[in-house]
Amino acid sequence: xxxxxxxxxxxxxxFRRVVTTRDWNPLRPRTxxxxxYARGVGLVLALDISGGSGREELIxxxxxxxxxSASSSSKRASGxxxxxxxxxxxxxxx
Numbered sequence: 763x764x765x766x767x768x769x770x771x772x773x774x775x776x777f778r779r780v781v782t783t784r785d786w787n788p789l790r791p792r793t794x795x796x797x798x799y800a801r802g803v804g805l806v807l808a809l810d811i812s813g814g815s816g817r818e819e820l821i822x823x824x825x826x827x828x829x830x831s832a833s834s835s836s837k838r839a840s841g842x843x844x845x846x847x848x849x850x851x852x853x854x855x856x
Contacts, residue, residue, distance in 0.1 A: 764783060764784055765782040766779070767779055770800065772806050772819040774819070774823055779800075779801065780800050780806065781798070782797070783797045792812055794810075795808050795810055795811065806819070
């Protein structure tokens with residue numbers, strides 16, 4: 763976890779007090795992402811920072827909506843981990 767007080771701007775809106783993580787996958791060691799999670803919403807923004815310009819944004823969501831459960835065939839385990847010193851924090855307001 764990098765921060766618990768970031769901000770993210772996506773088509774679904776502006777989110778404050780966003781939790782930011784740095785994620786990597788040992789199976790793809792050159793892939794690195796910053797992910798931004800909003801309370802009560804979940805993942806709102808993912809930025810590929812390892813040589814690419816990938817960006818995933820939340821387009822819309824419904825407050826108080828029931829979460830959809832994934833079918834067993836579409837579920838997958840995540841091998842990601844988060845770690846970075848607090849001095850390396852960055853804000854992404856896009």
